[in-house]
Amino acid sequence: MIAALNRVRTTTLALSTAAFIVLSAAALAQEAARPSLDVPYVPTPPEIVDRMLDMAAVKAGDYVIDLGCGDGRIAIAAAKRGARALGVDIDPARIQDANDNAKQAGMTGKVGFRQQNLFETEIEEASVITMYLLTSINLKLRPRLLDLKPGTRVVSHAFDLGEWRPDETAQIGFRHAYLWIVPAKADGRWKVQTANETFELALEQSFQQLSGQGYFGGKAVAAYGKLRGNDIEVKLVDGLTLRGRIEGDRIQATQDANWQASRIR
Ligand SMILES: C[S@@+](CC[C@H](N)C(=O)[O-])C[C@H]1O[C@@H](n2cnc3c(N)ncnc32)[C@H](O)[C@@H]1O
Numbered sequence: 716m717i718a719a720l721n722r723v724r725t726t727t728l729a730l731s732t733a734a735f736i737v738l739s740a741a742a743l744a745q746e747a748a749r750p751s752l753d754v755p756y757v758p759t760p761p762e763i764v765d766r767m768l769d770m771a772a773v774k775a776g777d778y779v780i781d782l783g784c785g786d787g788r789i790a791i792a793a794a795k796r797g798a799r800a801l802g803v804d805i806d807p808a809r810i811q812d813a814n815d816n817a818k819q820a821g822m823t824g825k826v827g828f829r830q831q832n833l834f835e836t837e838i839e840e841a842s843v844i845t846m847y848l849l850t851s852i853n854l855k856l857r858p859r860l861l862d863l864k865p866g867t868r869v870v871s872h873a874f875d876l877g878e879w880r881p882d883e884t885a886q887i888g889f890r891h892a893y894l895w896i897v898p899a900k901a902d903g904r905w906k907v908q909t910a911n912e913t914f915e916l917a918l919e920q921s922f923q924q925l926s927g928q929g930y931f932g933g934k935a936v937a938a939y940g941k942l943r944g945n946d947i948e949v950k951l952v953d954g955l956t957l958r959g960r961i962e963g964d965r966i967q968a969t970q971d972a973n974w975q976a977s978r979i980r
Contacts, residue, residue, distance in 0.1 A: 750805040753833075754848045758785050759872045763892055764792050766885055770894040771843045771868040773798050780841040782833040782848065782856070787813025787826070789845045794826035798843070803831040839863065847872040861922070865899035865961070866944030879922040882943065898923040898942035899961040904979040907957065916949065916976065925949060 759767070767789070773779055775797030781789040784802025786809060793800040794817075804810055813828040829836075833852075838844060838859065844867065846853065853876050860869050860876070871893045875881065881893035902920035906913065907929070916938060918927040925940040929951045940949035940957075947966060949957045957974060959966040964978035 750807075752806060753852050754783055756785050756806065756809060757847070758788060759847050760890075761788070761792075763872055763887055763890055764789050766887055767845060767870040767872060767892050768792055768796060770883055770885060770892060771845070771870045773843055777842045778840055779843040779845060780836070780838055781845045782836065782838075783846065784813055784828060785809050785847075787816050787828055789847075790826050790828070791817055791820050791822050793843070793845075794822050795820070800826045802826070802828045803833055803836045804828070805830065805832050842867055844869045846870070846874070848874060850874045850877065853877075860895070861897065863897045865897055865942075867897040869895040869897065882923065896923070896944045899945045899947070901925060901942055901947055901961060905966065905976040906979050907974060907976045909955075909974040915979065918949070929955075 773793050773796050777793070777798035779790065779793035779798045779800040781787075781793075781800070781802040784790055784804045787802050790800040790802035790813070802813055804813070807830050810828050810830045814823075817823050817826050817828070833848075834855070841863065844860065844863070846856075846869070848856075848871070853871060853874050857876055857879060861879070863869075869876075873891060875893055876895060879895060882896050883894040885892045898920070900920065901918050903918065905916045905918065907916050912931070915930045916927060917930070918925050918938070918940075920942070923942045925938075925942065925947075927938045929936045929938050937952045938949050940947060942961075945961045946969070947957075947959055947961055951957075957968070957976075958970055958972065959968045959974070959976070966976040968974045
């Protein structure tokens with residue numbers, strides 16, 4: 716009887732040890748398969764989502780990419796405004812949630828979700844980028860954001876882009892949302908022709924801010940200005956203001972003004 720009990724006890728112990736090993740191995744494998752996150756999952760409250768999309772003026776015809784999409788709420792809200800929308804997240808559990816939420820919202824087929832590292836995501840076709848990441852991650856993305864098509868809108872919840880100052884800031888309670896408009900590239904030398912004169916304009920660009928000089932014969936006149944996408948405004952301190960639109964290597968005047976400029980190579 717005692718020997719039989721000992722046999723049962725030994726078998727039970729062996730079985731539970733084996734089960735423990737199998738379960739531990741499964742848990743370890745699951746842990747190893749979990750992607751490492753650059754930013755933890757924290758959802759953006761709905762009122763901030765709406766404000767971000769308002770700031771970016773999201774509408775039909777836009778292509779919105781949410782980098783680190785979590786449960787998909789920003790991309791789904793963008794799709795509800797008629798935009799094409801894509802959310803990417805490195806965590807498969809978030810992509811599962813996002814697809815479930817899209818289904819629940821009746822937006823399947825109108826919004827896409829992809830399990831992908833945001834640093835490996837192609838963003839060149841986007842007209843709007845949305846983010847709720849961290850400033851350190853935003854700064855890593857900044858060179859790519861600055862290379863997007865001029866006029867592309869970038870909106871971020873809570874975290875900024877360092878020295879690239881936002882074009883617009885909104886405060887909602889204790890939270891902030893930021894908007895940047897990707898500026899065209901205006902630095903370099905331009906030949907400016909107005910109705911009265913032709914002069915050279917040398918511009919230096921720091922994000923959307925411009926500074927430089929206009930050269931009128933031997934006289935240099937300080938200039939400063941700003942960009943909003945392709946729209947450029949330059950003021951020369953002697954009083955001349957130039958407003959126009961950059962199209963590659965040319966600037967065409969806006970507001971019926973009579974001037975134009977071409978880039979000097
Ligand atoms: C703060 S949450 C923002 C979620 C959503 N965009 C929102 O505002 O509600 C950040 C998300 O980024 C994801 N994430 C972290 N590192 C990532 C990476 N390298 N590539 C893609 N997604 C990442 C996380 O899984 C998380 O869902």
